[in-house]
Amino acid sequence: MVTRECPRIGQYSSVELRARPSADRQGSERRVRSRVSTAVVGVWTKAGNWKGKASHLVSALSLAVCVANWNGCDTTGMNDSRVLGVEQTSSQIVVKIRGETAVIYQLAGGWKPYLKEFRNARGINVIRDSPPDHRHHHGIMFALRIDGVNFWEEQEQSGRQQQRRLLPVMEGAVSGVSYVSFGQELAWTRPGDPLPLLQETRRLAVCFSDELGATLTDWRSVLTVSQGRDEVVLSGPNYVGLGVRFAASMDRGGVLRNANGPSGARATDGVEARWTAYSGSLGLGRLATVTVFGDAKTPPRWFTLDEPFAYLAATLGLDRKPVRLVGNSRLELRYGLAVWNTNPEPTQIQALYDRWQALTQTLPQ
Numbered sequence: 001m002v003t004r005e006c007p008r009i010g011q012y013s014s015v016e017l018r019a020r021p022s023a024d025r026q027g028s029e030r031r032v033r034s035r036v037s038t039a040v041v042g043v044w045t046k047a048g049n050w051k052g053k054a055s056h057l058v059s060a061l062s063l064a065v066c067v068a069n070w071n072g073c074d075t076t077g078m079n080d081s082r083v084l085g086v087e088q089t090s091s092q093i094v095v096k097i098r099g100e101t102a103v104i105y106q107l108a109g110g111w112k113p114y115l116k117e118f119r120n121a122r123g124i125n126v127i128r129d130s131p132p133d134h135r136h137h138h139g140i141m142f143a144l145r146i147d148g149v150n151f152w153e154e155q156e157q158s159g160r161q162q163q164r165r166l167l168p169v170m171e172g173a174v175s176g177v178s179y180v181s182f183g184q185e186l187a188w189t190r191p192g193d194p195l196p197l198l199q200e201t202r203r204l205a206v207c208f209s210d211e212l213g214a215t216l217t218d219w220r221s222v223l224t225v226s227q228g229r230d231e232v233v234l235s236g237p238n239y240v241g242l243g244v245r246f247a248a249s250m251d252r253g254g255v256l257r258n259a260n261g262p263s264g265a266r267a268t269d270g271v272e273a274r275w276t277a278y279s280g281s282l283g284l285g286r287l288a289t290v291t292v293f294g295d296a297k298t299p300p301r302w303f304t305l306d307e308p309f310a311y312l313a314a315t316l317g318l319d320r321k322p323v324r325l326v327g328n329s330r331l332e333l334r335y336g337l338a339v340w341n342t343n344p345e346p347t348q349i350q351a352l353y354d355r356w357q358a359l360t361q362t363l364p365q
Helices: 023-045 054-070 346-359
Strands: 002-005 084-088 092-097 100-106 114-118 140-143 160-174 177-189 198-208 215-225 231-235 241-245 255-258 275-283 286-294 301-305 311-315 323-326 330-340
Touching (some): 084 160, 084 177, 114 215, 114 330, 160 198, 215 346, 241 286, 286 346, 330 346
Antiparallel strands (some): 084 092, 114 140, 140 241, 160 177, 198 215, 241 311, 255 275, 275 286, 301 311
């Protein structure tokens, strides 16, 4: 596995594969680069006869590699991870595949962080942020109720997920799959209470390989009780968890199906399954399929809806059995998100599910 920590913010992205130099290093970097360039050109222009000159060329190239490493670039095992790029501002992280936006994650600016855009291979966004009928539906979001405080809807007494720290952006490749990984440490707070109810460490990884056939994102959330509290209770209606609101064109006429075989909202709602998929129209004869994967050891209980609009949520079944989380314990949740620009066969979905399960063992934690 190759992993590199990328610089933060602005014009320097993972594609450049180097750390942004500090002001006092820029001059020395220019001088060293100039010497390397001169050394390589000198060897090349004088190497009309290669005999006896190979060692000089190797030395010059070795020096170039050392400068690359000195600049913060790990050249060991480099592959096509450079097809992935990441741009970061104070409010968003944008991940691109071959220069085209694939995922936009909203870091701040509202009640909770969430995936604002999730695009298929044609570059079409398949999720919807804050539609008029449910302003609190934000693309792909994760929320529950904690000790009765509502983190799902966004009302006067609702709780907020507030960033405490931005995790470093990591970029690398594993098992032939390139990834960009990013995340946050979040405090789940309620109005008027300085002590958070819950702490969350959230890390996402956008994964790419041509053979995957879909845009794939891994989502990992680790929930712990805030220091100073003995316990909290996780609860909520049957739709709270990791929820997906689809693009307006997909609201009606789509098809829901799950890993167990059944299709349709009635057959997929309220049941446990390793994955559930929704296929819908994007207009002009185009189609998209969005699938949410759940952990094989503890499959989610699914909330599915196909009217008056389409909705899909991977839940913990908290409406049936609330979860008590005590101090010094943690709850780890793992989800996969995939979007195809086709209507894949169940065997194709299951194959990607199996690949995602293997990747979760090696992606940055």
